Amino acid sequence: MRTVNPGTYFWQGNEACVEAAIIAGCSFFAGYPITPASEIAEHMAKRLPQVGGIPIQMEDEMASICAVIGASWTGNKAMTATSGPGFSLMQESIGYAFMTETPCVIVDVQRAGPSTGQATKCGQGDVMQSRWGTHGDYSAIVLSPNSVQEMFTLTVRAFNLAEKYRTPVILLTDEIIAHMREQITVPPLKSIEIINRKKPKVEERAFFGLEEVPPMPAVGEGFNIAVTGSTHNEYGIRLTADPTVHRRLVERLSNKIQNHVDEIADFESYNIDECQIGIVSYGCTSRTVYEAVKNAEKRGIKIGYVRLKTLWPFPERIIKKLAETAEKIIVPEMNLKQMFYEVERTANGLAKIIPLNKIGGGELITPEELLAKIEEAEKND
Amino acid sequence: MTETFSVRKYLRDLKLPFCPGCGIFTVMNTFLRAVHELDHKNLSKFVFCSGIGCSAWIPSPYFIADSIHTPHGRSIPVATGIKLLRPDLNVVVFGGDGDIVGIGLSHFIHATRRNLDLLVIMVNNMVYGMTGGQVAPTTPFGTKTTTTPYGNFEYPLDAARLAVTAGACYVARWTTTHPNELKESIKKAIKMQGFRFIEVVSQCPTAFGRRIGLKSAKDMLKWFKENTISIEQAEKWSEEHLAEKIIVGEFVRRQRPTLVEAVYKIIEEAQKNEEN
Numbered sequence: 254m255r256t257v258n259p260g261t262y263f264w265q266g267n268e269a270c271v272e273a274a275i276i277a278g279c280s281f282f283a284g285y286p287i288t289p290a291s292e293i294a295e296h297m298a299k300r301l302p303q304v305g306g307i308p309i310q311m312e313d314e315m316a317s318i319c320a321v322i323g324a325s326w327t328g329n330k331a332m333t334a335t336s337g338p339g340f341s342l343m344q345e346s347i348g349y350a351f352m353t354e355t356p357c358v359i360v361d362v363q364r365a366g367p368s369t370g371q372a373t374k375c376g377q378g379d380v381m382q383s384r385w386g387t388h389g390d391y392s393a394i395v396l397s398p399n400s401v402q403e404m405f406t407l408t409v410r411a412f413n414l415a416e417k418y419r420t421p422v423i424l425l426t427d428e429i430i431a432h433m434r435e436q437i438t439v440p441p442l443k444s445i446e447i448i449n450r451k452k453p454k455v456e457e458r459a460f461f462g463l464e465e466v467p468p469m470p471a472v473g474e475g476f477n478i479a480v481t482g483s484t485h486n487e488y489g490i491r492l493t494a495d496p497t498v499h500r501r502l503v504e505r506l507s508n509k510i511q512n513h514v515d516e517i518a519d520f521e522s523y524n525i526d527e528c529q530i531g532i533v534s535y536g537c538t539s540r541t542v543y544e545a546v547k548n549a550e551k552r553g554i555k556i557g558y559v560r561l562k563t564l565w566p567f568p569e570r571i572i573k574k575l576a577e578t579a580e581k582i583i584v585p586e587m588n589l590k591q592m593f594y595e596v597e598r599t600a601n602g603l604a605k606i607i608p609l610n611k612i613g614g615g616e617l618i619t620p621e622e623l624l625a626k627i628e629e630a631e632k633n634d
Numbered sequence: 635m636t637e638t639f640s641v642r643k644y645l646r647d648l649k650l651p652f653c654p655g656c657g658i659f660t661v662m663n664t665f666l667r668a669v670h671e672l673d674h675k676n677l678s679k680f681v682f683c684s685g686i687g688c689s690a691w692i693p694s695p696y697f698i699a700d701s702i703h704t705p706h707g708r709s710i711p712v713a714t715g716i717k718l719l720r721p722d723l724n725v726v727v728f729g730g731d732g733d734i735v736g737i738g739l740s741h742f743i744h745a746t747r748r749n750l751d752l753l754v755i756m757v758n759n760m761v762y763g764m765t766g767g768q769v770a771p772t773t774p775f776g777t778k779t780t781t782t783p784y785g786n787f788e789y790p791l792d793a794a795r796l797a798v799t800a801g802a803c804y805v806a807r808w809t810t811t812h813p814n815e816l817k818e819s820i821k822k823a824i825k826m827q828g829f830r831f832i833e834v835v836s837q838c839p840t841a842f843g844r845r846i847g848l849k850s851a852k853d854m855l856k857w858f859k860e861n862t863i864s865i866e867q868a869e870k871w872s873e874e875h876l877a878e879k880i881i882v883g884e885f886v887r888r889q890r891p892t893l894v895e896a897v898y899k900i901i902e903e904a905q906k907n908e909e910n
């Protein structure tokens with residue numbers, strides 16, 4: 254059982270994701286090849302057997318997520334990785350994982366859609382799908398890294414949140430972060446917090462209720478677990494006719510995430526108490542924000558930003574705070590406005606929300622384009 | 635076999651949801667009888683996976699056992715994750731014809747090809763029972779269903795033959811008029827490794843029988859009996875003659891290296907190389 258040694262490496266984002274997953278305790282990977290996520294499957298295929306884990310290439314993405322769900326019920330940590338088309342195929346079973354409270358990690362390396370779109374180019378078009386992709390009422394936990402280092406830390410965090418809240422967690426990254434190479438530091442293993450799911454005591458039988466996050470047994474332990482995606486009571490028994498059973502179940506599943514937004518929703522912020530213009534960004538797009546902000550400050554513009562590391566549940570509190578200070582908030586995205594609406598809804602008229610969108614060719618919004626938008630916003634006061 | 639057989643030993647105290655006369659009762663009973671005759675006092679060495687449909691309700695949540703009731707068609711991939719990580723457990727899939735060879739067909743073929751150590755028991759009632767009697771990939775040509783009001787214009791799939799071609803270690807087909815043969819097949823299959831497939835042609839009087847002019851379960855069983863021929867007999871007949879027949883028997887029994895064996899061998903080698 255050997256995880257990577259602590260130290261400094263020069264890794265691709267997808268590679269960092271794999272090593273982090275293994276450190277987090279992942280012992281099963283099932284996937285189906287797709288650019289720009291294939292390197293995750295390839296590294297997993299090499300690395301997992303070395304640490305006693307199992308990688309398997311399934312026949313499609315529906316099978317991949319389902320094999321991961323099966324693996325999770327054996328008490329193991331498991332993940333899959335895909336991109337837009339495969340992420341769409343997984344949606345039904347992501348809802349199943351949510352309904353059955355099956356911890357697992359789904360990596361979506363975004364590329365330019367819809368459909369096969371520009372298969373090798375970056376995009377940020379899956380933001381809303383990551384939140385609302387499956388049918389029915391639910392809550393999603395979605396993390397968004399903006400560097401290779403963060404691919405590492407947020408992959409570990411994705412597993413920890415999945416285990417803690419017994420729910421699927423999506424690592425929503427993108428082609429640029431997944432494919433770029435950067436220096437990364439793997440800290441001493443002892444300093445990395447690893448959370449494992451709560452196991453039931455021998456006499457416990459309620460694995461689907463009573464507590465906000467119930468304990469989770471594994472198959473083969475003698476608990477006679479009944480797992481179903483249909484509406485069920487706290488013992489897992491299907492009860493599809495009773496409105497209260499459904500209400501109680503689905504509200505608890507949603508609330509166990511929504512009641513902990515402050516813990517789950519992580520972000521980086523700068524100068525949000527004094528700024529006149531704010532920026533809300535995430536993922537690869539946020540990488541140009543730093544330079545644009547520096548240059549705007551040189552021009553005397555009072556500027557601040559919030560960079561979302563958790564997209565969902567949406568960190569409303571910090572966005573509200575920003576909206577109370579800033580007169581205008583720019584939301585740069587590599588899509589045709591997705592997070593824009595969430596920021597606008599949260600700001601609720603306190604600030605003017607300005608979109609900055611660019612799609613096609615995987616081209617990032619440049620610092621110059623962002624700076625131009627900042628200056629335009631400042632002038633039009 | 636000291637204790638007398640009782641299904642109650644293996645079933646939760648819940649009311650079963652199946653229609654009177656449904657063949658699913660026979661499949662459920664026969665499976666539990668086989669388990670009993672193999673001296674399993676309980677189902678603790680088993681994990682059951684099943685998708686969506688009447689037949690998929692056999693284990694979930696009625697069996698006192700670990701049971702995972704998956705999305706429609708996805709029981710086999712869920713079982714794949716379980717079996718790979720818990721090779722010591724007996725993983726059994728129950729499902730309808732729609733679940734296993736309709737929406738889940740690709741998983742069925744690939745699990746067979748991989749020789750995943752799994753027993754799949756498919757209840758073939760030739761129809762989508764749960765949703766009210768729509769045409770299935772197993773519905774005979776010309777049959778009227780709710781979505782083929784002028785008669786089915788497609789040919790049915792022979793799941794047993796498909797499993798043989800894809801590489802299954804054990805394949806058998808029986809009807810609900812063959813509980814003893816079925817029981818012996820289940821016992822044999824439980825004891826084997828690799829991919830094992832048992833198809834049970836079963837009556838759905840509610841959503842199928844009454845639409846094809848067979849008003850009761852009894853009429854349907856009579857129809858099965860009159861149209862069943864053994865695989866040995868079938869070999870002597872022409873395709874033309876066989877078109878309307880239900881061929882029953884053991885289609886294959888063989889051994890080849892299983893997925894679990896192959897995967898664990900690779901892990902062992904990878905770890906050895908790591909140490910060197």
Ligand SMILES: Cc1ncc(C[n+]2csc(CCOP(=O)(O)OP(=O)(O)O)c2C)c(N)n1
Nearest residue numbers: 686687688689706730731732733762763764
């Ligand atoms: C993705 C999806 N599509 C459709 C359905 C609706 N559905 C439920 S059961 C079923 C067919 C079941 O037929 P079969 O597997 O033959 O089982 P039976 O009821 O006949 O035993 C369908 C289509 C569903 N639950 N999920």
Ligand code: SF4
Nearest residue numbers: 652653656688763838
């Ligand atoms: S609808 Fe058909 S298959 Fe379903 S329980 Fe009734 S008789 Fe059985």
Ligand SMILES: [Mg+2]
Nearest residue numbers: 730731761763
């Ligand atoms: Mg059917």
